[in-house]
Amino acid sequence: MSFGPRISRRQILKGMIHGTAVTVGLPVLNSFLNSNGSAFADGRPLPVRFGTWVWGCGFTPGRFVPTQSGEDYDLPVELRSMAPHKEDVNIFSGFDCLLDGAPNDVHHSGLMSIRSGTAPLFYKAQHAPTLDVLIADEIGGDSRFRSLELAAPGNKEDTYSARSQRNKNLPELNPAGLYQRIFGSGFQDPNAKTAFTPDPKILHQLSVLSVVKEERQRLMSQLGAEDRIRMDEYFTSLRQTEQQLSLQLEEPEPLQACSIPNAPPERLESGYEVETVKRNHRLMAELLGLALACDQTRVFNMVFTNSFSDLHKAGGSSGHHLYTHEEITDKELGYQVEAASFVEINMEAWSEFLSILKAIPEGDGTLLDNCLVFGHSDTSYAKIHAVLGIPMMTAGKAGGRIKTGTHIVTNGDPVTRVGLTMQQVMGRPVSSWGTKSMETSKPVAEIFA
């Protein structure tokens, strides 16, 4: 789909703002795809996306971790629902969060160690960016959304993506809101039948934002060191808004896998009741899949249940988290029956999430093939808030960069090995990651393709 010679955006800017100095730094865009959408015009493969998928309160000992390692691994009862994806995932067992004497802040220390590589020193603390943010810095800059955060329970506190303790990345809370964000104002249909005409108003919007940016020096000079960092974060964020506007000046190239869905119902109820979370999660996952196929973002973070897992069944006086602590262990079965049922619910949702990505064909395979999705929890055995052996998985082949279908077992290696592996797979030039006992320079090389 071509409509004459492409005019560079810089030319447009000069032409339309009467030579007024416009100091917007326009990024190089990577949305030049070939006509069938299988690869970029210059032959590079389709974008590889990174995402995380979180569930709370871990697993039940003896019912989750495969007994066999390697490719012939088994699926114990709590992983039963993963059967359709056995060849598409890697399961990591025996990796530990090493807190080095820092307190085990319940439902926080383990999750934050996995995601930031550093054990928090106090409750709710975060001392380093989460790895999704680091990866977004590497690959998220050219797409419309640097990353998309999604909280299936509809609570904006349920997000584990943050550059610093100062601000958590704001999640989408319901399917209708997510639809608006992706397919509402500012969305450009890559497969549009009509001729592309950039809205000249956008140039003026960029020009106005440059006025805001020009205040940077003056404002920074008034601030103390801490506040300068905060102001700097503001201006970094503002660049993303400029990026979104700039993209609207580009004619998008067609994308085979991209289609625009119908809008989901408005005002769907949200909350932690099992059926409600499952429905909202499914609808949001479907929209996310299309957002990825339409190359609106390359990084996402889905929270199915919060780390304290408020998941509960209608009519129950307790929920998943309370059951893990309060339910009497069944003497014959040897585990907490109600609590364990919630682990299965979480894994069914994880399986469904992967099925949704797999259902979208892309290039010669599926969308999932071009993703690296990191699924993990906050504890292993939630009853005692254990941070040793917290369940972690990856799904998808990252565009052929990794092998899948393996159960990797170590004996107490730091969890950061997995985080480092994923950063390297996603192209981040980093040779070691994590702090103190969790600092590592050893990726899980077995999965490298």
Added chain:
Amino acid sequence: MGAKTMTTRASRILVGLVVGSVLLVSGCDDEPVVTGGPLSMRKLTEAQYRQSIADIFGEDILVVGRFESETRTDGLLAVGSSRASVTEAGIEQFYAMANSIASQVVDEDHRDDALSCPATDDACARAFFARTGRLIFRRTLSADELEQWVVRSTEAAETTNDFHDGIATALSGMLVSPEFLFRIDTAESDPDAVGETRLSGYSIASRLSFFLWNTTPDDELLTAAETGQLHSDDGLALQADRLLASPRLERGMRAFFRDFLGMEAFEHLQKDKLVYPAFNQAVTEAAEEQILRLVMHHLVASDGDYRDLFTTRDTFMNRPLGMVYAVPVRSPDGWEAFSFPEDDPRVGLLSHVGFTALHSHRGRSSATLRGIAIRELLMCQPVQPPPAAVDFTVVQDTDNPNLKTARERLTAHRTEPVCKGCHQFYDPIGLSLENFDGAGMYRSQENGAAIDISGDIDGTTFANIAELGAALREHPAITSCLVESVIKYAAGRESSVEEQGWVDGNVESFSANGHRLKPLLRDIVASDAFYAVATETASTNAKLDIQDTETNE
């Protein structure tokens, strides 16, 4: 604020400081007394953003968008606002809101409010951006700055051939500017003390306005800042009294009590529909409003004693709450004053559904959560998070035939040494509210056994909620916590060790003034300490003030 004309109130505070400083410097006369804090940069809260837009452009301008979550730091969201920044997704939302607000401001229904000029020309745009920009940035724009916005507006208007569209395009930029989204303190040189700095008049105006009204300073306050009035005791007092006397004070104090009482948790308060069928969204909203109404009526409208909130039988009711409280409500869709009878088990703030249901689990009550809320929120006594490896099973074995009530289960818990240290600190208080289930509805029994609500708090025993309320009323932590929290809220930070004398002085005068909120607010906003900037020069000023004060006394 010249030292010679200092009010008696401020003098007393500074005497407090002298005492404090003597302790600190161990009699070393040359040590400066450090007061005040750093220049602050506070992110607007959602409520402040919304109220600012309503006050600048009118109540009917819709603000549609999502705000980043606010973080509770050192006990208050207000302190978190001093550390927050803006994420990519956050600014995306702010920018979308800015565009939506700007296009509403210039649409045909609203343009006459803000843009009534004889001609749609540069002069009109200049007047608009001068007036509006001053309210948005909380200061007068320089001529150069103003020109930038006018030029951008004109350029955009030329492209679309639409003057109003040009205005909206530029206005969007103002509304996403860091000077709007953050309240940034500025200092200026102090003409009364060569080579020294003080908080600028505009920053004083913002501190006053956001503290008392939770919104951007109005025209009169900005004018007082511009003309230097806010740097004189009389001028400051005049503005402080104006703000305190305004009906907008209630808005400001609602914001404080929402923060102080942790009421942002209402946003996600849900009860299991099958366990508590009566507790729906209307009840949640009414339960929150009921508490704020009671507090506002008692402290702002009636100028009552703060401590009486724990013993009062008065409150407000509406129909959805009538279902939960099991009382008749006459007004079909409004609020009415209501008093619990003398023999009713409900008495005081703590027996309100908005407290008991908020601090409960989804499907049952929680003495522990309630006890922690009383200690942490109302008494400023932080509770340590639980250790990771604890077996809670015995506590919550609701089917154990020998442990029928929460008290029996929690008592079993408290025999565990690892639990005892903390739980004995808050469980006995929380157990006194066990007559209210997870939805705040009254019950006298649990699993067929009578509920015993007697207990003790820090040595004072009580047999029922009325007696608990009376014990709290007399507890010194209840009053000191409120005063400390108001000051922390106003400053957006924890008070420093050096400021403790000032805080203590406020606690004393709060008591001396009958524990009334408004005199406390006035003492704070009329004091030097509230505006002091912790620089070398500021501390020298404080020292001079003290010397003068001593002479005056």
